[in-house]
Amino acid sequence: MKNTTLAFLFVSPALLFLLAVLGWPLVQAVILSFQDVGVIGSQGHYVGLANYAAILGGAGFWRALGRSVVWVLGNAVVQTALALATALILNQKFPGVRIARTWVILSWIVPTVVVVIIWRWLLSSSGGMINPLLIQAGVIERPVGFFATRESAMTTLILINSWRWFPFTALMMLAGLTRIPSDLYEAARIDGAGTFQRFKRITWPLLQPTLLVLGVVGTLLSFNVFDVIWLLTAGGPAGATQTLPVLIYETAFKGYRLSEAATVSVLTSILLMGFAFLATRAMTAQEAAR
Template identity: 85%
Template sequence: MTNPRLALLFVAPALLFLIAVLGWPLVQAVILSFQNVGVIGTEGEWIGFDNYAAVLGGSNFWRALGRSLLWVVANAIVQTAVALGVALILHQKFPGVRVARTWIILTWIVPTVVVVIIWRWLLSTSGGMVNPLLIQAGIIQRPIGFFATRESAMTTLVLINSWRWFPFVALMMLAGLTRIPSDLYEAARIDGATAWKRFTRITWPLLQPTLMMLGVVGTLLSFNVFDVIWLLTAGGPSQATQTLPVLIYETAFKGYRLSEAATVSVLTSLLLMGFALLATRAMTASEEAR
């Protein structure tokens, strides 16, 4: 019989560390959101909910929220599709599969700055490799400015971010695939089930717990992505890629409205905590139903 007090004693150091690292800054952000501080280190007056009224009553927050939701959904679709295909390939037995499983993680462990430099060079209209290859293939007639228009900038960022993160998702899916009993596939083959039926009747249903977990974690991680967006487009062009993290940074360090930025941070945290709570309950209900 597990002793609850002993268990709490073991996890207490980790809980205290999390409170110190995450809880205290969050409390400070909440306090700051009720003041009118403009620059870090300056004193501010207590103004109550004025910052919340200004943020929720303005259009910048809602537009940035819409872009963040678009960013999360687009990344989820692209990463899931690519990662699932790669995971299914790596789940097969072929020469070099162990090497492939190891090296696929390379794009995920490369530092963000290196990723940005590589893709800036590849997609450059002067000296990049992608535009000449597309022209030689007859796909385009003239070089494309991948970060020049609102639509192309967001699409390009989604593809770059998905390229970086899909190996991690693929490995998690591969771990889920390895937990599916091979006897089920053997029985399905004996019964004459095609590869598509084996996927839809066995692989996809039994992979749902892994996909749900990745959906929660991936949403939280994608929503908070700042570095790739800022280093490649800085929220442009014309704020087309200004997600909530970018809006928070610009409001605090370019607009010198620290309290307003803290307000957006608090609202974003509440949204993400609400999503995490609902998703966790849905996952628990799904597990209990099984």
């Protein structure tokens, strides 16, 4: 009990700071969701659950939620594939591996605005580099507007965001790979196991705890991405990339319905907290089973 109290005293300043920074705005958002405030600073009246009924009864929220799920799943698949391949390569011994491990994080530390400017220029249908390269390779016959159609816009955004974030995930996976004892691989080689068998029987099972943590954290981070989507497409074309964070912004600052935006924020927070709770319970049960 004494050790627990002492530990709580040590972490209490950080907990109080988080409570002030996160808890108080969340409480204010909940209060705002029960009112009919339109513009920041204006007075509102208590309307009960009217905002929740309007949001849950409308199609806009569910469509944005569906796009958010597609966004999260797409990022999860692409980032995991790129990060795992990169981590496996960086876990090998070759000249310059230390430099590669350092510089692989470059795309992650570049500011978002710079990333957006670079990719807008590369993917531009008039003057960009990607379209001419694809035409020369015979993949396409004429320039493609990567942000012009509903399907291509979402796919392009997923690829850009995955390119930005996969180095961070790769370094986390690399840290997990370095904790796997090399004796296991050596014993597997002696027993005649090939590269795929060693990956299937050793690397993948022992990397599962790291992948589960990255899955939870990555899902929460991807779900809340706003800057890349807004700066590249602003939720277009025709709302094809309007995820929940974009819907919240547009409802509050373009539609001037602040209380409805707060309602969507509260519902989104409940969804994410529920996911985090269930994922944490699943990880705890899996650790206990081991």
